[in-house]
Amino acid sequence: MSTIKPIPLVLAGLSLLAAILLYAWDGQQTEAVVSRAVVEAGPLLLGALCGLLCERSGVINIGIEGTMLMSAFAGFFIASYSGVIWIGMLGGLAMSAVVGLFLAWTSVTLKQDQIIAGTIINIFALGFTSFYYVQGRTMPGVPRVAIPVLKDLPFVGPMLFDHGILTYSAMFIVVAVHLMLYRTRWGLRTRAIGEHPSAADTVGVNVITLRYRNVILGGLLAGVAGLHLLQSASSFQRGMTNGKGFIALAVMLFGRYRPFGAMGAALLFGLLGGIQAQLQFKQALDIPPQFFGMIPYLLTIIVLAAAGLAARPPAAAGTPYEGA
Amino acid sequence: MSRLLEMKGLTKRFGPVLACDNVDLKLDAGEIVGLLGENGAGKSTLVKMLFGIYEPDAGEIYFDGQLADIEGPGDAIAQGIGMVHQHFQLVPPLTVAENIMLGAEVVPEGGPGSVVGVMNMAAAEERVLELSKRFGLKVDPSAVVEDLPVGVQQRVEILKALNRGARLLILDEPTAVLTPKETDELLKVMRSLADTGVGIIFITHKLREVLAVTDRVTVLRNGKYIGSAETAESTQQSLAEMMVGRSVVLRVEKGTAHPGSSVLEVRDLRVRDDRGSAAVQGMSFDVREGEILGIAGVEGNGQRELVEAITGIRHSESGAILFGGIDMTNATPREVSEWGVAHIPENREKDGLVDNYSVADNMVLNTYFKEPFASRGIRVVDAIRKWASKLIEKFDVRPRTITSPVKSLSGGNKQKVIVARELSAENKLIVASQPTRGVDVGSIEFIHNQLVHQRDKGRAVLLVSAELDEILSLSDRVAVVYEGRVVAELDGATATREEIGLLMAGGSASEAAVS
Ligand SMILES: Nc1ncnc2c1ncn2[C@@H]1O[C@H](COP(=O)(O)OP(=O)(O)OP(=O)(O)O)[C@@H](O)[C@H]1O
Ligand SMILES: [Mg+2]
Numbered sequence: 001m002s003t004i005k006p007i008p009l010v011l012a013g014l015s016l017l018a019a020i021l022l023y024a025w026d027g028q029q030t031e032a033v034v035s036r037a038v039v040e041a042g043p044l045l046l047g048a049l050c051g052l053l054c055e056r057s058g059v060i061n062i063g064i065e066g067t068m069l070m071s072a073f074a075g076f077f078i079a080s081y082s083g084v085i086w087i088g089m090l091g092g093l094a095m096s097a098v099v100g101l102f103l104a105w106t107s108v109t110l111k112q113d114q115i116i117a118g119t120i121i122n123i124f125a126l127g128f129t130s131f132y133y134v135q136g137r138t139m140p141g142v143p144r145v146a147i148p149v150l151k152d153l154p155f156v157g158p159m160l161f162d163h164g165i166l167t168y169s170a171m172f173i174v175v176a177v178h179l180m181l182y183r184t185r186w187g188l189r190t191r192a193i194g195e196h197p198s199a200a201d202t203v204g205v206n207v208i209t210l211r212y213r214n215v216i217l218g219g220l221l222a223g224v225a226g227l228h229l230l231q232s233a234s235s236f237q238r239g240m241t242n243g244k245g246f247i248a249l250a251v252m253l254f255g256r257y258r259p260f261g262a263m264g265a266a267l268l269f270g271l272l273g274g275i276q277a278q279l280q281f282k283q284a285l286d287i288p289p290q291f292f293g294m295i296p297y298l299l300t301i302i303v304l305a306a307a308g309l310a311a312r313p314p315a316a317a318g319t320p321y322e323g324a
Numbered sequence: 325m326s327r328l329l330e331m332k333g334l335t336k337r338f339g340p341v342l343a344c345d346n347v348d349l350k351l352d353a354g355e356i357v358g359l360l361g362e363n364g365a366g367k368s369t370l371v372k373m374l375f376g377i378y379e380p381d382a383g384e385i386y387f388d389g390q391l392a393d394i395e396g397p398g399d400a401i402a403q404g405i406g407m408v409h410q411h412f413q414l415v416p417p418l419t420v421a422e423n424i425m426l427g428a429e430v431v432p433e434g435g436p437g438s439v440v441g442v443m444n445m446a447a448a449e450e451r452v453l454e455l456s457k458r459f460g461l462k463v464d465p466s467a468v469v470e471d472l473p474v475g476v477q478q479r480v481e482i483l484k485a486l487n488r489g490a491r492l493l494i495l496d497e498p499t500a501v502l503t504p505k506e507t508d509e510l511l512k513v514m515r516s517l518a519d520t521g522v523g524i525i526f527i528t529h530k531l532r533e534v535l536a537v538t539d540r541v542t543v544l545r546n547g548k549y550i551g552s553a554e555t556a557e558s559t560q561q562s563l564a565e566m567m568v569g570r571s572v573v574l575r576v577e578k579g580t581a582h583p584g585s586s587v588l589e590v591r592d593l594r595v596r597d598d599r600g601s602a603a604v605q606g607m608s609f610d611v612r613e614g615e616i617l618g619i620a621g622v623e624g625n626g627q628r629e630l631v632e633a634i635t636g637i638r639h640s641e642s643g644a645i646l647f648g649g650i651d652m653t654n655a656t657p658r659e660v661s662e663w664g665v666a667h668i669p670e671n672r673e674k675d676g677l678v679d680n681y682s683v684a685d686n687m688v689l690n691t692y693f694k695e696p697f698a699s700r701g702i703r704v705v706d707a708i709r710k711w712a713s714k715l716i717e718k719f720d721v722r723p724r725t726i727t728s729p730v731k732s733l734s735g736g737n738k739q740k741v742i743v744a745r746e747l748s749a750e751n752k753l754i755v756a757s758q759p760t761r762g763v764d765v766g767s768i769e770f771i772h773n774q775l776v777h778q779r780d781k782g783r784a785v786l787l788v789s790a791e792l793d794e795i796l797s798l799s800d801r802v803a804v805v806y807e808g809r810v811v812a813e814l815d816g817a818t819a820t821r822e823e824i825g826l827l828m829a830g831g832s833a834s835e836a837a838v839s
Contacts, residue, residue: 199415201397202397203401
C-alpha cells in the first residue's frame with residue numbers, strides 16, 4: 001500500500017535539486033513561484049479529492065466544476081450580505097452538500113447515468129450563478145495566517161507557512177483523506193464498495209448509505225475547493241471556476257486515484273500556474289500570456305490520454321448497485 | 325445431533341417465474357446436505373432467502389429452533405449463517421486479510437483512533453493466520469486477492485464465513501471453478517468442518533462430489549421440492565433421475581471416429597496473456613474432420629489464450645493457425661466466424677452473450693446481418709423470432725420465452741442459448757471451451773450428445789476442458805497441455821484418468837506410462 005516507489009522519489013529529488021539551484025539563482029522569484037504554485041494547487045487538489053472519494057465508492061462525479069461554482073457563489077453572497085466570512089463559508093459548504101446530495105440521489109437511488117447527472121450539475125451551476133449574479137458587491141476576505149518564525153524560513157517559509165486558511169486546510173485534508181482511506185474501517189468499506197459492491201453487501205455493509213455519505217462528503221470537499229477560489233479572487237465572478245473542476249479530474253487520474261498522487265499532480269499543475277503568473281507579472285519573455293494560460297489545459301488533455309490508459313479506475317465506478 | 329435449520333414452505337416469485345414453490349429443507353448440526361437440481365431449479369434462490377439477500381414471499385425459517393427474522397446478509401451473519409456465493413464475493417485489489425475482515429473490522433477500543441475507526445491490520449492478519457491454522461485452510465493474509473489462484477480465493481471465501489463464526493455454511497457451487505486437486509482439498513475441509521459441528525448446505529452439479537461428501541441430499545425441480553434421500557443409499561444414476569425426472573444416460577454413447585483431412589492446424593503458436601507474459605509457448609496440433617480433440621490441462625496453462633487466438637479475439641505473437649490449409653493467423657473474429665468456426669466461449673457472460681439483449685437477439689449475434697435476419701441492412705424481426713422460437717424448443721431453453729433478457733436466465737440456460745446458436749449455424753470447426761461448466765446433468769448429457777453429433781456429421785471439434793471426465797468421455801484424441809505446451813498426445817480410447825492427471829500436473833510421459 002505505502003511501499004516506497006523509486007520513480008516518485010527520484011522525481012521529488014530532482015525537483016528539490018532544481019528548486020535549490022533556482023533559489024540560488026534568483027531567490028525572490030523562485031519563492032514567489034512556489035508560493036503561488038501551492039495556492040494554485042489547493043482547489044485542484046480539493047476537487048480531485050472530491051472526485052476520488054466519489055469514484056472510490058463507485059460513483060463517477062464529473063460535476064466537480066459545478067459544485068465548486070455553486071459553493072463559491074453561495075459563499076460569496078452569504079458572506080457579502082451577512083458581513084461575516086465564516087457564515088459565508090458555512091453557506092458555501094451547505095450548498096455543496098446539497099449538490100452532492102443531488103448527485104447521490106440521481107445516481108444511487110434513481111440509478112440514472114452518472115455522467116449525465118454530473119453534466120446537469122455543471123450546466124445548472126453555470127446558468128444559475130450567472131443569472132443571479134449581482135455586480136459590485138464585496139465580501140470580507142478569507143483570513144490569512146502567516147505562522148511566525150516558520151514563515152521567515154528561506155524557500156519553505158513562503159511556500160508552506162504564509163497562506164490563507166483554506167490552503168492550509170487543503171494540506172490537512174489530503175493527509176486526513178489518505179489516513180482515513182487506508183487505515184480506517186470507513187476507508188476499507190469505501191474501497192470495497194467502489195470495486196465490488198456486492199462483496200461488501202454480502203458481509204453486511206450497507207452500500208447505498210455509504211455511497212450517499214461519501215458522495216455528500218465529496219461534495220463538501222468540492223465546496224472547500226470553490227471557497228478556495230474565493231479566497232484567491234476575493235470576489236465572485238461569472239464562470240470563475242474556468243475549467244478547474246475538470247482539471248481536478250485530470251489531477252485525480254494522474255494521481256491514480258490516490259490522495260498523495262493527486263497532491264503531486266496538483267502541485268505540478270500548480271507550478272505551471274505559478275510560472276505563468278510570474279512570467280506574466282515580470283513580462284520576462286516575449287511570449288503571449290495566453291500561451292501559458294493554455295498549458296494547463298493542454299497538459300490536462302495529455303494526462304487524460306496517457307494516465308487514463310495506465311490508471312485503473314475502481315471496477316464498479318459508474319455502475320448503480322442493483323443488489324447481490 | 326441437534327436440529328440446526330428448518331425451512332418450511334419457502335416461496336419466491338420473480339415476475340412470471342416461480343423460482344421457489346413451497347420448499348422445505350432440514351439440516352442438523354454437523355451434517356452436510358447436498359442441494360441438487362437442474363439449472364434454474366431454484367437452488368440459489370432458496371439459499372439466498374436463507375442468507376437474507378431475497379425476502380421470501382412466504383414460508384418460515386427456523387434456526388436453532390427459533391423462528392429467525394433475517395432482514396439482510398448482516399442479520400444472517402450475526403445469527404451464525406455464512407455463505408460462499410456462486411459468483412465470488414471478494415474485492416480483487418484488496419488483501420486476503422482485508423477481504424476477510426471487511427464488515428467485521430478489528431478496531432481497538434479507546435484512544436482517539438477508535439473515534440474514526442482506525443483498524444489494527446496487524447491484529448487482523450494475526451487472526452487470519454490463526455483461523456487458517458485452526459481450519460487447515462492455508463492462505464497468506466497479506467497477499468492481494470487478484471493475484472491468487474481461484475482455489476485459494478475459494479479458501480478466502482470460506483475463511484470469511486468462518487471468521488464471522490458461521491455455524492451454518494452455505495456453499496453455492498464452490499467447485500465449479502476448481503481443479504480436481506483443489507476440489508479434493510475442499511471436500512476434505514468440508515468434512516472436517518462438519519466434524520466440528522458446522523452444518524453445511526452444498527450445492528453442486530457434480531454427482532461424484534455429492535456422493536463423496538454429503539450425508540443426505542435434497543432435490544428441487546422447477547422450484548418444487550421433489551424429495552430427499554440418504555447419500556449412502558444413492559447412486560449417481562438415482563440422483564440424476566431424481567433431478568431430471570427421467571432416466572439419464574451418464575455415459576456418452578459414441579461410435580468410432582472416422583477422421584478426414586485436417587480442418588485446423590496450429591503450428592508453433594505463441595501467444596501472450598493479458599499481463600504480457602508468454603502463455604502459449606509453441607503449441608502445435610491438428611484437428612481433423614469428424615474427430616474430437618480434447619485439450620486437457622489445469623486451467624491457466626495457456627488454454628484460454630489458445631482459444632482466443634484461434635477465434636481471433638487475441639493477437640498471436642508468432643506461429644501459424646490454418647483453417648483448411650488457409651493461413652488465418654490473426655484474422656478478425658468476424659473472418660473466423662464467416663469461415664465457419666463456431667465458438668462456445670469459456671466466459672459465457674463476457675464473450676458469449678449480450679446480457680441485456682433478449683434471448684432472440686442473442687440467438688442471432690453471429691448472423692444478425694445476414695439473410696434472412698436482415699434485408700438491406702434492416703433487421704427482419706419476424707424471421708429472428710421464428711428462428712429463436714425454434715431453437716429454444718430444440719435446445720430446451722427454460723423458461724420458454726424469447727423476449728426476456730438473457731441475464732434473467734440461470735447459468736445453465738444461458739449456456740444452452742450459446743450452444744443453440746453456435747451449433748445451429750453451418751460450421752466446419754467447433755471450438756468448445758468448458759462447455760458444461762455449471763451445467764446440470766441433463767444439460768450435460770444434451771450438450772455432449774450435440775458435440776458427438778456434430779463430429780459424426782463430419783465437423784471438427786476442439787474441446788477444451790478442465791473436467792477430466794468430460795475429456796475422457798468425449799475425446800477421440802487427447803492433447804495434454806502444461807505451461808503453454810502440448811506435453812503429450814494420447815489416444816482417447818486408451819488414455820486413463822491417472823495418466824492424464826499426472827501429465828496435467830507436469831509429470832513426464834514416461835512417469836505417466838509407469839504409473
Ligand atoms: N433476480 C432474479 N430476477 C428474475 N429472475 C430470477 C432472478 N434470480 C433467479 N431468477 C429465476 O429464478 C429461477 C431460479 O434461479 P436460480 O438461480 O435459483 O437457479 P439455480 O437452481 O441456482 O440454477 P443454476 O444451477 O443454474 O445456478 C430461474 O428461472 C431464474 O431465471
Ligand atoms: Mg445457482
